Amino acid sequence: MTQSFQPEAYPIPDQVQVKLDGSGNGTARISPGQAGSPGSGVGASRNSGLLWNVTGVGVSVSTNTSEAQCSVYISYGVLSSTSSDFLGQTSTGSTGDTCNVNTTLKPGDWITVKWTGGDANAIATARILGTVTPPGVS
Secondary structure (H helix, E strand, O other), rough: OOOOOOOOOEEEOOOOEEOOOOOOEEEEEEEOOOOOOOOOOOOOOOOOOOEEEEEEEEEEEEOOOOOOEEEEEEEOOOOOOOOHEEEEEEOOOOOEEEEEEEEEEOOOOOEEEEOOOOOOOOOEEEEEEEEEOOOOOO
């Protein structure tokens, strides 16, 4: 008897980090299926069937002597963080907050997170909440 494998949706395992500059500012970006570390390949193509069903973006910074303000942007098919891509903002970008989202992204769509006024040289993290629908899931 041959058993076939049917892919299933699973929690998004991805997060993105940036080291804040000397002024406590930094920008991090992430796209579904993007290539990992340098040299790891080109990632998933836009029409691969890979989808992220995003329900939130959780933000925090490794230290919070100065509380960072944080803004989240989502752009579709192009890397952009203009006012038309703006999703939400929090004044607790260091101690942590979650921006609620209800969207589906595919490779080439971008989540951009910008921190301002945090602690210099601290590590800022954006965790993507939701589920991955791999190619082949119906």
